Amino acid sequence: MTPEDQEETQLLPRPSSGSVPRGRRVFLAAFAAALGPLSFGFALGYSSPAIPSLRRAAPPAPRLDDAAASWFGAIVTLGAAAGGVLGGWLVDRAGRKLSLLFCTVPFVTGFAVITAAQHVWMLLGGRLLTGLACGIASLVAPVYISEIAYPEVRGLLGSCVQLMVVIGILLAYLAGWVLEWRWLAVLGCVPPSFMMLLMCCMPETPRFLLTQHKHQEASAAMQFLWGPEQGWEEPPVGAEHQGFQLAxxxxxxxxxxxxxxxxxxxxxxxxxxxxxxxxxxxxxxxxxxxxxxxxxxxxxxxxxxxxxxxxxxxxxxxxxxxxxxxxxxxxxxxxxxxxxxxxxxxxxxxxxxxxxxxxxxxxxxxxxxxxxxxxxxxxxxxxxxxxxxxxxxxxxxxxxxxxxxxxxxxxxxxxxxxxxxxxxxxxxxxxxxxxxxxxxxxxxxxxxxxxxxxxxxxxxxxxxxxxxxxxxxxxxxx
The missing domain is CATH 1.20.1250.20 (MFS general substrate transporter like domains)
Structure with missing residues (x-):
């Protein structure tokens, strides 16, 4: 076992024995984080009802031809690829909670740009921004949930990430029946805004706090999430946690x-x-x-x-x-x-x-x-x-x-x-x-x-x- 492994193992709290009921706030925190994947799913599903609506749009609204419609659907994946790189950098430096809060900004901004769009380039720019947010959310939400969940429910809560994605896609399809593209984009601002409000009330993951040597905050976060009756050990202070090295x-x-x-x-x-x-x-x-x-x-x-x-x-x-x-x-x-x-x-x-x-x-x-x-x-x-x-x-x-x-x-x-x-x-x-x-x-x-x-x-x-x-x-x- 390497020193890094020893430190990582020592730093993590251990549950007391016995069949004590677990705290329920972990489910609320997981739901708050999963609103990111819900927004991500809505952004993915948005193009399906929006493209036919944009093809029928009358001036001065922007109108999509075949080439522009192809890019309108595909450019999200390019933004998400960039979001994956940015999210990997953010999640270790800003933390899991702040990274989730940050991804709400390009979500809301992207849909706002689409709502106000007067030209095709504004539509593509808005889609690129929502794609960037999708990449960050698809990385950070699973990490946050896996680090706050106890083993018995980690599979359930972790699977809710994909569940919220497909629910978001379905919501976009259903809303597309009654809303044209501008109002559909306005609706896209709601889930990330709600996520921002909820995540402000949730703690950072205890594991990340321990790597930052914030033991008191980590203990408070663990008691908030899993309940005060768990009897967590006070972890010893270890050496500063090193980042990734190619070696x-x-x-x-x-x-x-x-x-x-x-x-x-x-x-x-x-x-x-x-x-x-x-x-x-x-x-x-x-x-x-x-x-x-x-x-x-x-x-x-x-x-x-x-x-x-x-x-x-x-x-x-x-x-x-x-x-x-x-x-x-x-x-x-x-x-x-x-x-x-x-x-x-x-x-x-x-x-x-x-x-x-x-x-x-x-x-x-x-x-x-x-x-x-x-x-x-x-x-x-x-x-x-x-x-x-x-x-x-x-x-x-x-x-x-x-x-x-x-x-x-x-x-x-x-x-x-x-x-x-x-x-x-x-x-x-x-x-x-x-x-x-x-x-x-x-x-x-x-x-x-x-x-x-x-x-x-x-x-x-x-x-x-x-x-x-x-x-x-x-x-x-x-």
Whole structure:
């Protein structure tokens, strides 16, 4: 055990024995932090109803053409990638609480700029700012929640990060039915504003306070969160906590969780979730759904229900089991999805991408409708499978597996990887389908899902019921 590990272990409070009921304020603090991911989800979902509204906008309001609409949807991922880097720097220097408070500023400012937009560049600038806030929130909220939660509920509370994201997306879809783009942007200012008010009343995480040698504040924060009856030991004062050094990458306690965290983010984006979401409205239209926006709401409801189910069983079933089960479900459904396109698009490989969006079937109408319902079933199964495991768990594990003194840098790189992969997959998906055809693209996603299952079984440790210090000790081999 290195001196840094000894210090980190000594600095952390230990619960007294006995079955004393835990404090409930930890749930309020987790909810306050999770309003950041709710805002993040609303920002992601905003483009879906806003783009059709902006296409119909009459002067002097800005109006989006095809190229501008593409950037309006995609530029959020670039802002979020930058936000991941900034969040990794902030979380270690300003702390977890102040970082969450800081991310409310670009959220509110970005939506305010969109609300006041008179030109397309103002719309894109506002989206870039909200993307920056998304990157910070997607990094800091899981870290804050994992550090305030006790092991028995860390999976439940950590999974609520992804749950709040999909609830935010669903809220944007539902509000988009009744609000045009300006008022929808005004509504986007509400969750981050509410988060700012609540977070002002919440404490910093005890672990971060201890690294700053603020033992009295850490004890007060722990009693606020977990209750005064827990009987926390007064931790000894240790040497100043060192930041991340490149030489530490030789340590298994650093490079093992780092490799796992980055790989989880890569596999999450290569699973094909963006491709499935890209086709959602087209598939529902093939199944004779009259209102294509209803398709978005149905997809959102499925995500919310199954992410909530994952949160409820996370601390019982464990992370590895749910990841493996999720991967197997996605393998089956992505393969079936590819088979649907193979049966309905058996033409030559030089068709344009526009042609690929509308399956051309030589089957009779009834058979074609039946195949479309097969696609709807496969798509819903895929989304449900993703929501149970590969949606929430990579974010949860990212917040659990890194030692305290490298958490900012390591989680920043993981978030940067996730958002850059999301941008690349979204932008290059059209080209991939032209080369491989849609069925080839989905079968490739199925192959990545198979690799992700093998990776889970052989490389990902189980973290349920363990303290963050026990997880670090596992990677160190002690």
């Amino acid at each position: 530490e990458l030789r340590r298994p306690g650093i490079y093992k969780p780092f490799a796992i965290g980055v790989s989880l983010m890569v596999f999450q984006q290569l699973s094909g979730i963006n491709a499935v979401m890209f086709y959602a409205e087209t598939i529902f239209e093939e199944a004779k759904f009259k209102n294509s926006s209803l398709a978005s709401v149905i997809v959102g409801v499925i995500q919310v229900l199954f992410t909530a189910m994952a949160a409820l069983i996370m601390d019982r079933a464990g992370r590895r089991l749910l990841l493996a089960l999720s991967g197997v479900v996605m393998v089956v459904s992505a393969s079936a999805f590819g088979a649907y396109f193979k049966l309905t698009q058996g033409g030559p490989s030089n068709s344009s991408h526009v042609d690929l969006l509308a399956p051309i079937s030589t089957e009779p109408a009834d058979a074609s409708a039946g195949l479309a319902w097969l696609a709807v079933g496969s798509m819903c199964l895929f989304i449900a499978g993703f929501a149970v495991g590969w949606g929430p768990i990579p974010w949860l594990l990212m917040s659990e597996i890194f030692p305290l003194h490298v958490k900012g840098v390591a989680t920043g790189i993981c978030v940067l990887t996730n958002w850059l992969m999301a941008f690349l997959v979204t932008k290059e998906f059209s080209s991939l389908m032209e080369v491989l055809r849609p069925y080839g693209a989905f079968w490739l996603a199925s192959a990545f899902c198979i690799v992700s299952v093998l990776f889970t079984l052989f490389c990902v440790p189980e973290t349920k019921g363990k303290t963050l210090e026990q997880i670090t000790a596992h990677f160190e081999g002690r």
